[in-house]
Each structure stands twice: as structure tokens, then as C-alpha cells.
Amino acid sequence: MESPPVVSEFENLSEGDKTVSTKSSEPSERDQSFTVYRTSLSDQATVDDALGFTPYVTAIAEFLLNPDTEPPLTLSIEGEWGSGKSSFMKQLDKYLREKGQRTVWFNAWRHDKAESVWATFALSFIKQISTPKSWRDWPRILYGYFKLQFLRFNLEKGLFELIKSLPLMLFVVCTTIAIPLILAIYGVQGITELVKATNSQDVLWNRIQAAFKILFTVGGLTLSGTGVIAGIRSLFGNFQKLLNNPKNNLIKYIEAPDYKKQSAFIEEFHEDFGKIVDAYIGEGKVFVFIDDLDRCEHPKAADLMQAINLMIAEDPSVVFILGMDREKVAASLAVKYEQLLTYLPSEIQEIDPEILVQRKLDKGLAYGYSFIEKFVQLPFQVPQPSLTDFDRLFEQLTKSKSPSASTKITPTQRSFWTLPKLTWFKGKNQNLQTSQIPETIEQTTNLTAITQQLVQTEAKFLPTQTQxxxxxxxxxxxxxxxxxxxxxxxxxxxxxxxxxxxxxxxxxxxxxxxxxxxxxxxxxxxxxxxxxxxxxxxxxxxxxxxxxxxxxxxxxxxxxxxxxxxxxxxxxxxxxxxxxxxxxxxxxxxxxxxxxxxxxxxxxxxxxxxxxxxxxxxxxxxxxxxxxxxxxxxxxxxxxxxQVSPQVIRQNQGLVVKNLSSLLAPDLQVVVDQILGQMVEIPGGSFLMGTDEAEVQRLNQKYSIEVFNRELPIHRVTLQKYFLGKYPVTQEQYQAVMGNNPSKFQDNPKNPVEQVSWQDAQAFCQKLRKLTGQDFRLPTEAEWEYACRAGTQTRYYFGDDESQLGDYAWYDENSDSKTHSVGHKKPNDWGLYDTHGNVWEWCEDSWHDSYANKPENIKNNGSIIWSDSNESYHVLRGGSWFINSGYCRSAFRYWYNADGRYISIGFRLVLSSF
Incomplete structure (x- = not known):
């Protein structure tokens, strides 16, 4: 049997990553020096978190994405200039887009010179929401366009106009049909016959008649063409009237605003805004980011906020996220309504008139704040960076930008071409096992230099070990x-x-x-x-x-x-x-x-x-x-x-170096009921397991690596009815049952649990059996492939076209080098999610190099575990976020050692009866 490979994230680090920082000895007074970079730093907003915003961004995003959070809703991201609110908004925008949400971005300050900022915003919104970002958006955009035209049609006012237009419409249709028929009858052939020499009077007379017919045809074509053009222009004009599209009026308000008409038109546009959102968004949500509102001139900022209030008053799909310095916006409103303030009562007792005079400006600010609260349902103040955050920021800003700096592993580096470069087993396991995971910072000496450097860097921001x-x-x-x-x-x-x-x-x-x-x-x-x-x-x-x-x-x-x-x-x-x-x-x-x-x-x-x-x-x-x-x-x-509070890094199984965790602590019984409710009935039947020789040969040639022979020979397997988990086990579920979460990617509790060994999965099943009385276990390899295929024999459960894989799976081309919450891609026909990609899934069976020696009794009953004396390695199925599309096929087989953990390995549950 060939030896299984070790898949180690450290093997993928480039040589340039393995740099070791050294410190020189203390210099003497004579040779002391001061070093500084000869570069400037960017002052632009960034999606890279250097100020500890991650837990706050995660919390707000998950709050907004919760199905029970119902729009319309306005959230404000508030902070002084330079406090990082634009970066905070960009990080939130990125998080939402990664979750498949639609977002719109508008910078109010950049359009401050426009007379009507709200109209500029409306045009920008329409453009962004109706512009496809990729070819996959075209069907949705086209459907939205035609749906919008239908919604805009005013039947009550437009029916009479439509009836008047019917004769013109019939004329256009008739001429459109007649022109090609005439050309087909009298075209080039008729002209050729006309110019031929002849001595026959009958033929000459016939040609004269034909000439007149062609003459009338030419005239008819000219008139028809003119009629078609005129008809189309007329129809277009009538359609514009019937559809009541206010977009043209929006442009007018930018070029030459008429404020007498504007107030009435805002109401008209508000009605149309709902149609636009309904057509292009439907039942989903759209998140609209408006940044630098506080940098607008105060009348324009107020106008825009009032327009937003109209837009969201009744629309159920829009969430506005406003970036502002609330104090400055409140001050501008106080100036605008300064004369009104003298007539408003004070909330405080008349303690000392001198004190009230000294703080008279506070009354105006308080009014401005209360004015803003009429528009903002959920205010959020960007937290102030602490000294630790500035230490972290300074460390990031002073990192070398030289070629030796660390680089991100690209999907290309993780493709099939890198597989031969992986370390292979030679007599003993070389992967990072449980015993090799450091329990304290002092136990990291055996790790690579880059890992030690990471541990030491993170340790500065962790609590002391005695805490x-x-x-x-x-x-x-x-x-x-x-x-x-x-x-x-x-x-x-x-x-x-x-x-x-x-x-x-x-x-x-x-x-x-x-x-x-x-x-x-x-x-x-x-x-x-x-x-x-x-x-x-x-x-x-x-x-x-x-x-x-x-x-x-x-x-x-x-x-x-x-x-x-x-x-x-x-x-x-x-x-x-x-x-x-x-x-x-x-x-x-x-x-x-x-x-x-x-x-x-x-x-x-x-x-x-x-x-x-x-x-x-x-x-x-x-x-x-x-x-x-x-x-x-x-x-x-x-x-x-x-201030910014760092996200809690809870110690799990002795791990010191961990990503930030956003795990919730759900009630155990709630999670157990959730797991039971997610078991999907898989009907009994038979299928062809594996891949035929022609396809295996094609794959071996395409990827120049013979790893697909493992799928031979193709053979028929029969199974009885069983139940399989709709999703891989999530971090939330694992945490509730086992009391810890070993995962690396802890930004969402709905992410699949990873860094679990086959033995860890067995322990989870054993504990769940005690809690429920149900015989939970891992699926056999046959059960897994049968359920994944869902009655298909194609490469993937949706077909053979791997260009569609991004709609069904998280893999190396769309995963952004991490796992994602389960259930966000399209399921197979039996309602199972994430069987392609996201995480590899453990199977109960031991590893075998091929199906050649598979026992007949296991072929006749695919629920029987194929196990033998080789318990060191077990089967993995499904592919992962880390790997190429070829590894995500329904039939692909992989392996790993039973006690090994990795950041792309999880599992799914099965019940024989329920």
C-alpha cells in the first residue's frame, strides 16, 4: 500500500517567509544609531484590521444577518476623523460580501458639490444595484430589469395610451414581417433578370412590369424603413410615459434643481424606489454604505438624511449603514435650527444660570443628537484604540516591505501541481499530531522559525499564564x-x-x-x-x-x-x-x-x-x-x-496560537435537538461507486499525476435507507457537546468544525450517543458517495461542468483561504449541503488503495464498515476550501492518519435508523 501524504500548512510557506528576527547587542554611546524607513504610509481606509475591530465587525455583521433582524434599519458607525470608521465600514462591507450579500457604497463628501446630494445618491444606488459584477449576475439583472418595467406600468393611466398605440404597433409588426418577404421574392434575382438582353416583346413587357414592381418595392422599403424607425421612436416615447421612470428627472435635479418641484418629486421617487428594490433584490437584503456624511455641508447632509428616511420608511429590504462624526453632524443641525432652540424647554433644573450659560452650546448639540436619532435606529461608536492596539498597529506599519516579507499562499500554490512536493510518510507519521501541539509558549522550540515568531508576537497580546x-x-x-x-x-x-x-x-x-x-x-x-x-x-x-x-x-x-x-x-x-x-x-x-x-x-x-x-x-x-x-x-x-477590547482567546486543548474566536455558548439541549432535526432521510437503492477507466485516464492526463487510480474499479453497491446530516458538524455544535473548539477559523459559530482527528470524531459520536440514545456514527465510504451523488453518475452532483462549482462549493478558487458557514451554497437533490468542498469529511472505513479487493458482502450492503487490521489511516471525502476542483468530485478518495488533525478536516454524522 502506498504511503499517505502529510498535508501541512507549514510546507506551503515560501522560503521568504522563514525569516528570523535577530537583535544586536546594546550599542555603545559612540556607535548608537537611529534607524527609520524612507517611505510614507498610506492614509486610505483599509480592509486589513490593525486596530482590533474584528470582534466588533463580526458582531454587527452577524446581528444584521440574523433572520430575525428585520429591515428597514439604519445603523450609524460613528467616530471622529481619523478614528478608523471608514476602515471599519470597509471591513464590514467585505464581511457581508463574503457572506453573499449585496452591498452599495456611496461617499457623500465626494458628491458634496452636487446641488442635490440625495439625487446623486439615488442615481448611484440604481447604477450599482442594476450593474452585474460578474457573468453570474446577468440572469438576475435581466430578470430584475423586466420585472421593474412591469412594476412601473401604470395600468389605470396607461391603458388608454396603450390602446391608442395598438395601430402603430400593428403597423410596425406588419412592416417588419413584409420587408423580408419582399426581399426574398424580388431580391437580387429579379434585378439580374431585368438587365438581360432580349428580342421578345412578351419578355420585355414582363420585365417592364417587374421593373415597376421593384420600383414600388424600393419605395415601399424606404417608406417602411422610415415607418419602422418612427414607430419605434414613438413606441419608446409612449413606453417612457407609461413606465413613469423617474431616473431622467433625477438627472434634471442634479443639473438644475427646482426646489418647488423637488419636494413633490421625492415622494414620487420614494414610491419608485420600492419598485427598484423589489425588482433587483426581491426577498433578500441590500446593505447601503454611506460614508463621510459629516463632511458634507450641513444643509445637504440634512437633506440626504431626510431622503434616506423616506426611502426606508416602508421598504423591507434596505439596511443603511452611515459613517459620521455625530458631534459634527449634530452641531451643523444645531446651527441650522439655532432660532428654534430658544423655544425648546430645558431638561435640567435651573440650578445656576451661570453654569447653564457656560454650557449653552450643549443644548444645541443635544437637539442635534435627538434629530439624528429620528433617522438612526442602531448607533455604534467606533471604540478607541488602546495602547496595546497601537503597539500592534505600529508593529504592522513597521514591517518590511521587501521581497522577504511574508506572502499569502495563492490558490495556484495549492493546486494539483503542488501535490508531488508534499512530504510523504517514511516509516512514521510526520504530520503535526496531538503530542506536538505546544501547551505553553516555552514548548514551541520544535516548530518552524516562522511559527515561533508568530507565537512570540501573539503572546505579547495574551493574558499572563497565571491568569x-x-x-x-x-x-x-x-x-x-x-x-x-x-x-x-x-x-x-x-x-x-x-x-x-x-x-x-x-x-x-x-x-x-x-x-x-x-x-x-x-x-x-x-x-x-x-x-x-x-x-x-x-x-x-x-x-x-x-x-x-x-x-x-x-x-x-x-x-x-x-x-x-x-x-x-x-x-x-x-x-x-x-x-x-x-x-x-x-x-x-x-x-x-x-x-x-x-x-x-x-x-x-x-x-x-x-x-x-x-x-x-x-x-x-x-x-x-x-x-x-x-x-x-x-x-x-x-x-x-x-476602548477596543481584544476578542477573548479561550484556551482549548492547550493551544496558545489561535485565531480570534466568536463562539457562542448555546444550550446543550438546544444543540442536540438541532442535530436531530438536521438528519436527512436517504432513500435505499443501488449505484455505481467509483469512476470508469476512461475518466480516470482523462484525469491522470489532465493533472499529470496518477492519484485517481484509487477510484477503480467501478462497481455496484446496494444500500438500505439511512439518515445523514444535512451539514457537516459545526463549531457551535462541537463546542456544546465537547466543551471546546479546536478550529482555526472561528469567525462564525456556523462554520464547520475543523482540526479534528478521526479519533476526535469518534469521541463526539460516542458522547452524542449517550446524550440522545441514538446510534450516531460516521458514514461509511459507500454511504457518503451515494448520498453525495443523490442519484447522479456525473463528476459532481450538479453535472460535469466544473465552472459551476463555485455555486455549490467552497474550494481554492473562491474560499479566500478559509472555511465558511455551512448551508450557503446550493444543495444536492436530496437536500445535503457542502458535500463538495469546505472541509474534508471523515468516513468510518479504513483506507484501501483501490476497490479491487472489496468484499462482496460490503458491495451488497454499503452500510457495512470496510475495516481491517490497518487502522492507522482512514478515508476522507468531499474536498475542502484548500484544494483544487478535481479533488472535490463525488468519487474522489483521500486519506489521513487517524490521530492527525488539520485545518481542512471535519466530519458529518449518520444514523442507520431514526
Missing amino acids: KRLETIKVIFDQDSSTERDAIRMVAPIFDYNPRRIKQFLNLFRLKFYIAYLTGLFDRIEEGEGTMSQEPLTVFQLAKFTAISLKYPLLLLDLELDKSLLSTLYRYDLVGNRKNFDNVKGQGEFSSQEKNRLIYWLGHDKLRALLAYNVQENVKESESNQVSSQFSLANLNVQKLL
């Missing part, structure tokens, strides 16, 4: 709890029980809760010997802070200046203590500015009531003290909520 992280909240993301309802009751008074504001709070609270979970803010961190280094955030603290950020966004600006402001507010106004409040003026511990700031916020009764909710002064009972600590913001780490 212990304890999860204090069990999170289930598919239902609301009574705690959430209690939080709503707590914050409702601050929003005056306004239903819209409470829904806005709930949206933002859920998003912030998701982000807090991803970044570990709910976790308790202990240093050595039980010393506490981080108190966990509580649900009620997060609810209070979220409500404050919505109702009093200006308080966040003051918190940036004074992180202890909340603690000070508690100290001077606990449970409405008026004595402390009145004595603030006499305190000498504050500067004049700090004192005015404190008095100003203590003047907001609803804020004081929320801060004091369920917080008692000098509580002695342990139970009361525990309740009070859950609600108090006095010791809240504001810095953690305002």
Missing part, C-alpha cells in the same frame, strides 16, 4: 430572558416610556451584549492566588450604560475627559441625596470646570434616578450588597467600554 478566566454568564442567543425584561423596566422611565425609544434601546443593548460577550467583559479574571484583576460586567450595568449613551450622548464626551465622572456622581448623589448635591459647590477637590460639569449632570433628575436604581448606600447585608453591586456604575471600568 484564570471564568465565564460568569451562560449565553443563549436565540431567546430573551426575564433579566432582559427587568432591564427594560429599569430604563423605561428615562425614555418616558416611548415605545420607539425603548425598541431602539433594545436593539442597541442586544448588539452591545453580543460584543461584550465576544470581548470577555462578562468574564471574571483572576491572577495567581485568587487575586481579582477584572470584575465581570453585569447585565444591568450594561443596560444602564447603554441607556445613558442613547439618552445622554454628551455624557460620553465628558466621560472621555473624566473617567471617574460616574463614580463621582454616585458619591454626591446616591439615592437622591440632596445634601451632598447642594454641597458640591463648596468642595475644594474639584477644578471649576469639573465642578460645573458635575453640577450640570446632577441637574438631570432622570439620569440620577437611573444611576440610583437598586443601589443602596452603606448596605451591610451580603444579599443586598450583591444586588447593589449588580446595578452600581460607581466602579464600572468605563475605559473597557469605550
Whole structure:
């Protein structure tokens, strides 16, 4: 038997990647030097994350993609100039596009010179949504075009015009049919006969008649051609009237805006906008990114926001994502409505007129903020980079751009041509096994230089090894709890029980809760010997802070200046203590500015009531003290909520070097029920297993490598009914059952689990059998191929054309070098997803070089496991994100050692009966 290959990601690193950083000895005073690059740095927005935005981007994207998140919806990405909000939006745009979503991008500032920014945006939206990005988009675009024309047809107003146009339409049709008939009868042949010499009078007379006929034909052709052109132009003009296309009017508003007509036309366009979205998007969603809104002149920014509000008022498919500096937009609105502000009542008590005069500008900003809230349902503040983030950014910016710098492995480098270069087994396993995985940073000396460098780099951003992280909240993301309802009751008074504001709070609270979970803010961190280094955030603290950020966004600006402001507010106004409040003026511990700031916020009764909710002064009972600590913001780490928090890297099976994890913690019973509900019935039958000799020869010649002989000889196999998992086992499911997630690509809990050995898959099945009482196992090789083919005998379950594979599978040409969430490609006829690509799938059978010695009893019953004394290697099927399309065929066979793990290997479950 030939020896199986080791597939190692380290083997694919180029020689240029294997650089080792060395440090010189400390220089003396005489030869000290300063080194600097002679290059400039790009100031453009980027999709590469250097500031730790990944968990926030992931959280927002998954929040928006959740089926229960219903548009229309407007999300704002807010931050000062240079804070990274454009990069944040580009990263979010990339994430959504990778998930197969349609996005539209509009930079408001670049079109600031246009008189009507909203009209420019509308034209840009129509162009982007109706322009195919690849040949695969053409059917959808053409269907959308004709559907839009149908939706635009005004039957009530256009029926009479249509009847009037019928004679003209009939004339055009008749002339179009008549012209080719006349040419066919009298064409070139008639002219040739006419010019021939003759002495016969009869022939001459006939030719004269023919000449007149040709003359009339020429005249008829001329008139007909003119009629056709005129008819087409007339029809086109009538159709334009009937279809009521406002696009031409949009152009007029850009060139010469008429503001008397504009207000009426916005309403007209809003109606047509819904038709456009319905035609080109249908039941899906479209995500519209509008960047640099704050850089527009304030009247134009306001006009655009009002137009957006009209567009989304009733449309169920559009999600707007606005990039802005909220303070600047609010200030411009305050200037625009400055005269109105004097007539608006103040929320605060008349404590000190001097203080109110000093902070009079805040009233205008507060009005601007409230104005924006009418348009934005989900505000998100780009977090401030911490010192660690800047260290990481600086390290990235100072990386060498020389040819020796690390390069990305391209799909070409992972094609069939690279297979002969892989390391092969020679007597013993050489792949990275469980025993070789480092448990601590000190145990990485046997790895390659580039891996050691990666470990050391990441270690700088990890907690110390003596830290212990304890999860204090069990999170289930598919239902609301009574705690959430209690939080709503707590914050409702601050929003005056306004239903819209409470829904806005709930949206933002859920998003912030998701982000807090991803970044570990709910976790308790202990240093050595039980010393506490981080108190966990509580649900009620997060609810209070979220409500404050919505109702009093200006308080966040003051918190940036004074992180202890909340603690000070508690100290001077606990449970409405008026004595402390009145004595603030006499305190000498504050500067004049700090004192005015404190008095100003203590003047907001609803804020004081929320801060004091369920917080008692000098509580002695342990139970009361525990309740009070859950609600108090006095010791809240504001810095953690305002700055970027790194995504939690939870230690799994001793791994130190891991990608960022976004795993949820679903309830075990929910996951078990989910797995049972995803088992698909596979009907009994027989099929030809393997590949015929002619196809094998073609493949060997095409790829110049004889790895396809393993699929010989083709033979018939019979199977009884069984049940197979609709998807490969996901990370979410594996985490719930096994309590850990070994996967490399943890950006989505719906991704298939990988880096699992055959033995790991067996352990999963064994535990699932105990939980369910069902006989879960891995599929046999015959069961796997039979289910994948779904009654077909072609190369793939959809046919032989591998150019269509991208619609059905994630493989090296479309995977972006990673796994993707299951179920996003087209299924086979039996409803199974991802049998081509994404991850290799373990089978129960031991590896055999071919089917030549396959026992007859296994051919007669494909559910019998083909196993023998060779238990070292087991079968892999389906191909993966890492590999060429030829490896993703229904019949292709591969292998790996039973205790080996790799970043492209997962598994799928089977039940013999259910």
C-alpha cells in the first residue's frame, strides 16, 4: 500500500517567509544609531484590521444577518476623523460580501458639490444595484430589469395610451414581417433578370412590369424603413410615459434643481424606489454604505438624511449603514435650527444660570443628537484604540516591505501541481499530531522559525499564564430572558416610556451584549492566588450604560475627559441625596470646570434616578450588597467600554496560537435537538461507486499525476435507507457537546468544525450517543458517495461542468483561504449541503488503495464498515476550501492518519435508523 501524504500548512510557506528576527547587542554611546524607513504610509481606509475591530465587525455583521433582524434599519458607525470608521465600514462591507450579500457604497463628501446630494445618491444606488459584477449576475439583472418595467406600468393611466398605440404597433409588426418577404421574392434575382438582353416583346413587357414592381418595392422599403424607425421612436416615447421612470428627472435635479418641484418629486421617487428594490433584490437584503456624511455641508447632509428616511420608511429590504462624526453632524443641525432652540424647554433644573450659560452650546448639540436619532435606529461608536492596539498597529506599519516579507499562499500554490512536493510518510507519521501541539509558549522550540515568531508576537497580546478566566454568564442567543425584561423596566422611565425609544434601546443593548460577550467583559479574571484583576460586567450595568449613551450622548464626551465622572456622581448623589448635591459647590477637590460639569449632570433628575436604581448606600447585608453591586456604575471600568477590547482567546486543548474566536455558548439541549432535526432521510437503492477507466485516464492526463487510480474499479453497491446530516458538524455544535473548539477559523459559530482527528470524531459520536440514545456514527465510504451523488453518475452532483462549482462549493478558487458557514451554497437533490468542498469529511472505513479487493458482502450492503487490521489511516471525502476542483468530485478518495488533525478536516454524522 502506498504511503499517505502529510498535508501541512507549514510546507506551503515560501522560503521568504522563514525569516528570523535577530537583535544586536546594546550599542555603545559612540556607535548608537537611529534607524527609520524612507517611505510614507498610506492614509486610505483599509480592509486589513490593525486596530482590533474584528470582534466588533463580526458582531454587527452577524446581528444584521440574523433572520430575525428585520429591515428597514439604519445603523450609524460613528467616530471622529481619523478614528478608523471608514476602515471599519470597509471591513464590514467585505464581511457581508463574503457572506453573499449585496452591498452599495456611496461617499457623500465626494458628491458634496452636487446641488442635490440625495439625487446623486439615488442615481448611484440604481447604477450599482442594476450593474452585474460578474457573468453570474446577468440572469438576475435581466430578470430584475423586466420585472421593474412591469412594476412601473401604470395600468389605470396607461391603458388608454396603450390602446391608442395598438395601430402603430400593428403597423410596425406588419412592416417588419413584409420587408423580408419582399426581399426574398424580388431580391437580387429579379434585378439580374431585368438587365438581360432580349428580342421578345412578351419578355420585355414582363420585365417592364417587374421593373415597376421593384420600383414600388424600393419605395415601399424606404417608406417602411422610415415607418419602422418612427414607430419605434414613438413606441419608446409612449413606453417612457407609461413606465413613469423617474431616473431622467433625477438627472434634471442634479443639473438644475427646482426646489418647488423637488419636494413633490421625492415622494414620487420614494414610491419608485420600492419598485427598484423589489425588482433587483426581491426577498433578500441590500446593505447601503454611506460614508463621510459629516463632511458634507450641513444643509445637504440634512437633506440626504431626510431622503434616506423616506426611502426606508416602508421598504423591507434596505439596511443603511452611515459613517459620521455625530458631534459634527449634530452641531451643523444645531446651527441650522439655532432660532428654534430658544423655544425648546430645558431638561435640567435651573440650578445656576451661570453654569447653564457656560454650557449653552450643549443644548444645541443635544437637539442635534435627538434629530439624528429620528433617522438612526442602531448607533455604534467606533471604540478607541488602546495602547496595546497601537503597539500592534505600529508593529504592522513597521514591517518590511521587501521581497522577504511574508506572502499569502495563492490558490495556484495549492493546486494539483503542488501535490508531488508534499512530504510523504517514511516509516512514521510526520504530520503535526496531538503530542506536538505546544501547551505553553516555552514548548514551541520544535516548530518552524516562522511559527515561533508568530507565537512570540501573539503572546505579547495574551493574558499572563497565571491568569484564570471564568465565564460568569451562560449565553443563549436565540431567546430573551426575564433579566432582559427587568432591564427594560429599569430604563423605561428615562425614555418616558416611548415605545420607539425603548425598541431602539433594545436593539442597541442586544448588539452591545453580543460584543461584550465576544470581548470577555462578562468574564471574571483572576491572577495567581485568587487575586481579582477584572470584575465581570453585569447585565444591568450594561443596560444602564447603554441607556445613558442613547439618552445622554454628551455624557460620553465628558466621560472621555473624566473617567471617574460616574463614580463621582454616585458619591454626591446616591439615592437622591440632596445634601451632598447642594454641597458640591463648596468642595475644594474639584477644578471649576469639573465642578460645573458635575453640577450640570446632577441637574438631570432622570439620569440620577437611573444611576440610583437598586443601589443602596452603606448596605451591610451580603444579599443586598450583591444586588447593589449588580446595578452600581460607581466602579464600572468605563475605559473597557469605550476602548477596543481584544476578542477573548479561550484556551482549548492547550493551544496558545489561535485565531480570534466568536463562539457562542448555546444550550446543550438546544444543540442536540438541532442535530436531530438536521438528519436527512436517504432513500435505499443501488449505484455505481467509483469512476470508469476512461475518466480516470482523462484525469491522470489532465493533472499529470496518477492519484485517481484509487477510484477503480467501478462497481455496484446496494444500500438500505439511512439518515445523514444535512451539514457537516459545526463549531457551535462541537463546542456544546465537547466543551471546546479546536478550529482555526472561528469567525462564525456556523462554520464547520475543523482540526479534528478521526479519533476526535469518534469521541463526539460516542458522547452524542449517550446524550440522545441514538446510534450516531460516521458514514461509511459507500454511504457518503451515494448520498453525495443523490442519484447522479456525473463528476459532481450538479453535472460535469466544473465552472459551476463555485455555486455549490467552497474550494481554492473562491474560499479566500478559509472555511465558511455551512448551508450557503446550493444543495444536492436530496437536500445535503457542502458535500463538495469546505472541509474534508471523515468516513468510518479504513483506507484501501483501490476497490479491487472489496468484499462482496460490503458491495451488497454499503452500510457495512470496510475495516481491517490497518487502522492507522482512514478515508476522507468531499474536498475542502484548500484544494483544487478535481479533488472535490463525488468519487474522489483521500486519506489521513487517524490521530492527525488539520485545518481542512471535519466530519458529518449518520444514523442507520431514526
